[in-house]
Amino acid sequence: MKGIGLLGRKIGMSRFIDDKGIFTPVTLIKAGPNYVVNVRKEDNGLESVAMGFEVVKEKALNKPKLGALKKAGVPPVRFVKEFRYPGISEQFQVGQEVNVTDVFQDGELVDVIGVSRGRGFAGGVRRWGFAGGPKTHGSRGWHRRIGSIGNRTYPGEVKPGKKMPGQYGNEQVTVRNLKIVKIIPEQNIIAVKGSVPGSKNGFVLVRKAYGLGPQGRSE
Amino acid sequence: MDIVRRIEQTMMREDLPSVDVGDTVRVKWRFNEKDRSGEEKSRVQAFEGIIIAKKGTGISESILVRKISSGIGVEKSFPIHSPNLVGLEIVTKGKVRRAKLYYLRDKKHLVVKKRSRF
Numbered sequence: 141m142k143g144i145g146l147l148g149r150k151i152g153m154s155r156f157i158d159d160k161g162i163f164t165p166v167t168l169i170k171a172g173p174n175y176v177v178n179v180r181k182e183d184n185g186l187e188s189v190a191m192g193f194e195v196v197k198e199k200a201l202n203k204p205k206l207g208a209l210k211k212a213g214v215p216p217v218r219f220v221k222e223f224r225y226p227g228i229s230e231q232f233q234v235g236q237e238v239n240v241t242d243v244f245q246d247g248e249l250v251d252v253i254g255v256s257r258g259r260g261f262a263g264g265v266r267r268w269g270f271a272g273g274p275k276t277h278g279s280r281g282w283h284r285r286i287g288s289i290g291n292r293t294y295p296g297e298v299k300p301g302k303k304m305p306g307q308y309g310n311e312q313v314t315v316r317n318l319k320i321v322k323i324i325p326e327q328n329i330i331a332v333k334g335s336v337p338g339s340k341n342g343f344v345l346v347r348k349a350y351g352l353g354p355q356g357r358s359e
Numbered sequence: 360m361d362i363v364r365r366i367e368q369t370m371m372r373e374d375l376p377s378v379d380v381g382d383t384v385r386v387k388w389r390f391n392e393k394d395r396s397g398e399e400k401s402r403v404q405a406f407e408g409i410i411i412a413k414k415g416t417g418i419s420e421s422i423l424v425r426k427i428s429s430g431i432g433v434e435k436s437f438p439i440h441s442p443n444l445v446g447l448e449i450v451t452k453g454k455v456r457r458a459k460l461y462y463l464r465d466k467k468h469l470v471v472k473k474r475s476r477f
Contacts, residue, residue: 152363155419157370160391161443168363324366 143225145347146171146243147193148330150254152340156321156331166321167336169252171346172328174238175214178222179229187229191238192217221345241325249317249349250330254338258310267308313337317349367418372440378422380460381453382410386424386437387446403445406435409453411460425463432464 148171156164171193178190195215198206209216213235232238244250264270264286273282286305290298318332330346338344378384385407394400408426411434415421421438437444 152361154363154367154417157418157438157441159442161389161438161441163438168366170362327362329362329366 142348142350143228144189144223144231144243145191145250145345146174146238146240147191147219147221147343147345148172148328149194150336150338150340150342150344151329153335154331164321164333165335166331166333169330169332169336169344169346170328171330172239175212175217176232176234176236176238177209177212177214177217177220179232179234181229185226186224187226188222188224189228189232190220190222192220194218219343223347239325240323240328240330244320244323244330244346244348246320246323248320249351250320250332250346251314251316251349252318252332252336252344252346253312253314254336254342254344256309256311256313256337257339257342259308261306262308263305264303267305268303270303317351364417370440371418372444375439375444375447376449378410378439378447378449379453380410380413380458381455383408383450383453384410384422384424385446385448385450386422386435386444388437389443389445391443405446407450408433408435409460409463411463412458425460427468 148169151168151170153165153167156166158164174191174193176189177192178188180186180188180190192209192214194217196218198216200218201209201216205220206216209220259266263284265272265284270286272284273279275283286303289302289304315334315336318334318336320330321333322331323329324331332346336344385405387403387405389401389403391399391401406424406426408424410422411425412423413420414423414436415438418440419438420440421436423434423436425432425434427433439447
């Protein structure tokens, strides 16, 4: 079923070898056990399943959160996220424990959402790949600047969206259509091909790929 | 031990002798290729030389083997946990004092001290 997914943590990257000796770069994600915190089916067609992940001590949560989780009959969890997709609410009951094998299979495509590693306030060279200036050949004090940012009287403005220095990283990033290379059910670990946003031990959301829409575009 | 290492260990090979930099080894490597009719074929080729470097850890570990082939230096890198590595045998144990023997690239003859056995 499309749209459903699990919450997890990125463990790190590794390589897998197949029997022909071909290496595949993989990211390992510990995604489970998840608990169904809430299931919604509203009259206006909105359907959602809220998953919780990572059991913590009770005192780590505030009382409103704890109350909501107690009502659902799940252990206290640090992360709760909602998955919305039509028809999603039928398969799950509140309080249910969900493991990786309940949702994912080998070879499936998934989207992974995480928060990219923060680089702070970064200049144009790092943030946008600008070339900067020459290091030598008589260049003085013009090494990593961004250059011109516009024309003259016409248009008389800096175009909105002009690439400039600023905060880089530490934002939500979605990587679409990563292939699940292997699932390790005993440890609730998914290995997806390629890299995933965020640092080691960072929180990620793995969901079944939305894939291509009717026009061949991503939904 | 962290989880990545533990998962890698389930896929790592344990049938190989432990080799060190400076050892002269004979590596048998399987090549998978297609012949003219498109049929899958594989053949095994041996490569004998001195290990001049070890790179990577865990499942990514590889050895760099150098030999002199008709007067021309040839280096090949082998990922030692690959299933294409059919055999790895030690011809002589070497005794070296560095981890990377890149200085051998400047020499016409590859000479490494042999380790005396006990």
